[in-house]
Amino acid sequence: MKFGAVIKDALYQDWQASYIDYGGLKRFIKDRQAKKQWDDADEAEFIKALESELEKVAKFQETKIAELTEKIDNYEDEVKNLIALSGESKRRESSSGNDNGEGPSAEHGDDPEGAEATDDSMSDTSDDEFEDRFVDLEEDLANVIADVHDLGHFSHLNYTGFIKIVKKHDKRTGFTLKGQFMRDFLEKRPFYKESFDAIIVQLSRLYNLVRTRGNPVQGDASAGGNQSAFVRQTTKYWVHPDNYVQLKLVILKHLPILVFDSDKAFAQDDAAITSVYFDNADLDLYMGRLEKTEGAEAIRLRWYGGMGVKLIFVERKTHREDWTGEKSVKARFPIAEHLVNDYIAGRHTMDETFEQLRKKGKKSDKEVDSMIKLAREVQAAIKHKKLGPVVRTFYNRTAFQLPGDARVRISFDTQLSLVREDNWDGRQRSGNNWRRTDIGIDWPFSQLPDEDKELFPYGVLEVKLQTQMGQEPPEWVRELVSSHLVEAVPKFSKFIHGCATLLPNRVDLIPFWLPQMETDIRKPATQKAQIQRPITSGSGTNSGTPSDVRSADLAQYTEPVSDDEDDEGNRHFATTSDEAGWADVDPQAAAEAKAFRDAQAKLQLVESRYTLDRDRGLNERSSSGHAASSGEGAAAGGRAGGEQGNNGSGISLTPGRVEYVSSFRAQQGKKIAIPVRVEPKVFYANERTTLAWIEFSVVVSAIGIGILSFSDPHDDIALAASSIFTTVALLSILYTAGMYTWRVRMIRNRQAVNYHDYFGPTALCGFILLGVIVNFALRIKQGL
Known part of the structure; x- marks a missing residue:
């Protein structure tokens, strides 16, 4: 249009x-x-x-x-x-x-x-x-x-x-x-x-005051029951800038914006959050967080507001695998800004500061002991792992939550920016300080060169739900996350994205979402999560407005093409399952429109068939630069084409078909990290398989020794059969040891490879069958 x-x-x-x-x-x-x-x-x-x-x-x-x-x-x-x-x-x-x-x-x-x-x-x-x-x-x-x-x-x-x-x-x-x-x-x-x-x-x-009739709801921190009966779920989404305002307005009709001082007028500095992440030259923390290694840590220094803030929070996030029965935890302690450099260098400890809190009764003994332990462990990690500032993240956060209620918590981060803090390429950024001082919260940081910053093109929505076992999330939350306003990207990490984009020469393994950054995440508007004027309102007009569903649908569609302008590969087709209801038109008219688009799509498919065939050939999986994604990775990528209509951007060219991609193509020389869960039983399964193979090899060897022991010493055929079975047993043991070593290495490195053994059992059966056939053939020949 x-x-x-x-x-x-x-x-x-x-x-x-x-x-x-x-x-x-x-x-x-x-x-x-x-x-x-x-x-x-x-x-x-x-x-x-x-x-x-x-x-x-x-x-x-x-x-x-x-x-x-x-x-x-x-x-x-x-x-x-x-x-x-x-x-x-x-x-x-x-x-x-x-x-x-x-x-x-x-x-x-x-x-x-x-x-x-x-x-x-x-x-x-x-x-x-x-x-x-x-x-x-x-x-x-x-x-x-x-x-x-x-x-x-x-x-x-x-x-x-x-x-x-x-x-x-x-x-x-x-x-x-x-x-x-x-x-x-x-x-x-x-x-x-x-x-x-x-x-x-x-x-x-104001809306919250009116909705609650002046009695704002103070949520229950326990959210209605025993904590052990809760299911906690956190999911992250990308939001296109076109949808920022609508998304915030949709949420505020159900959850108030969380503010700490309701009497203070809003200032943009209040929403600013900045973090400096630490890592070493080998990016060990990056690799641990990317591969989800058990116990992987992320260490950062965070502050709220501008550069003049004097209170800094030292935070450590620790990843725990599900099989451990423990939850990933985030712990932190405050430190004065002027003490940060001495703390990092090991010249200052936090013991005395925290003991003062104990004496004054501001913190319990358990809390003080926990902070002292955390401060010592972080300081030791910085020293032994040779950690330093690597990446800064900046964004403006809008948080939605009932005060004291953890059942539904939503945060929306906009103007997300990633900035280099390291001094590795000879350029002094942070220097001897724990953070660089040439920028503050002056987004978009125009004073920085392009290679030092990455301006993330989307907002990041994080929905945290805490529901009782078997209980469904609120209906409005389900509508929101299934609407056109958001695109699900599970396990998205600002730190990982910053390292992958700002340090390409040091990173060989990249997150699964990175190859999908060029995909347009905008979708045709649906009736879900819409802002509409009250039907009984006399202030609205009967003419189409952006607040009405039909106009919003038109306005939210993929960027249209003007006359005399090429579409530059940015126009894509998509439909809903109920197009007549969605567009509020006659079913026959909707069917005719769909038939027309189908015909147009077929023409495009014919024109692009050569390109598609070539892309399929290039998209084969290889260990050097490509990896197949499944589970969370496939669900998180951009929408991809159907069986015949996949173009370069990953958007379906076939109307009515919207599928998730099952494989991503990385840049040359890069590999895509695929989330792989490794539980202890995986190692045990490998050991059981190895022991079974060794047991079978011993049986085969015993057969060979038995033939040799109970045959005539001058029987050459028995000697040949015994030699064949013994050789097969020895080769089987060597093959078993090699497979065991390879599998252990792949499991420890969390490699998404096929662990199924196609060759070994077939070869073993083949060699045993060959030995039996040779034995019978020689016996028959001897009898003749």
């Missing part, structure tokens, strides 16, 4: 005049070119028109943000007053109830029952009025949420429009404007960089 048609269908009708005049700018280019060759005067007028459109869009967005902020402030005042009045009414009701209980009211003479009835009636009416007002406020705030969503969509749609019209201009006129426009215009009016975080945080707090 052309972008001109998309913007008409997807825009919010009430704001139509404030969108970029994409059609007008496109006609400007066509009309001028139809009259004469594009010249400097045309270029100047086009830039002026473009600048005017940019100013219009940016000013409208600023105005709407100010309006929404003021509206939320007014609602907040009203909600607080309503909560205060409601509380006062309940207190009066309670007081009135106590007075009536003491005796008859003088005002009602001898009819105390009538007095109680009158008071109860007034109380009920008051409660109903308060409840009605709360319901109205909840509906009003739902409209505000929809406005914020639409404004976020407004920002994205206009940014796409500016990029596309400039690209069209450069292609048709021969003048190059893209670089200048990005640098001199968009950077001066960066409306598209607005995250709406301040509004979302304030809106979350």
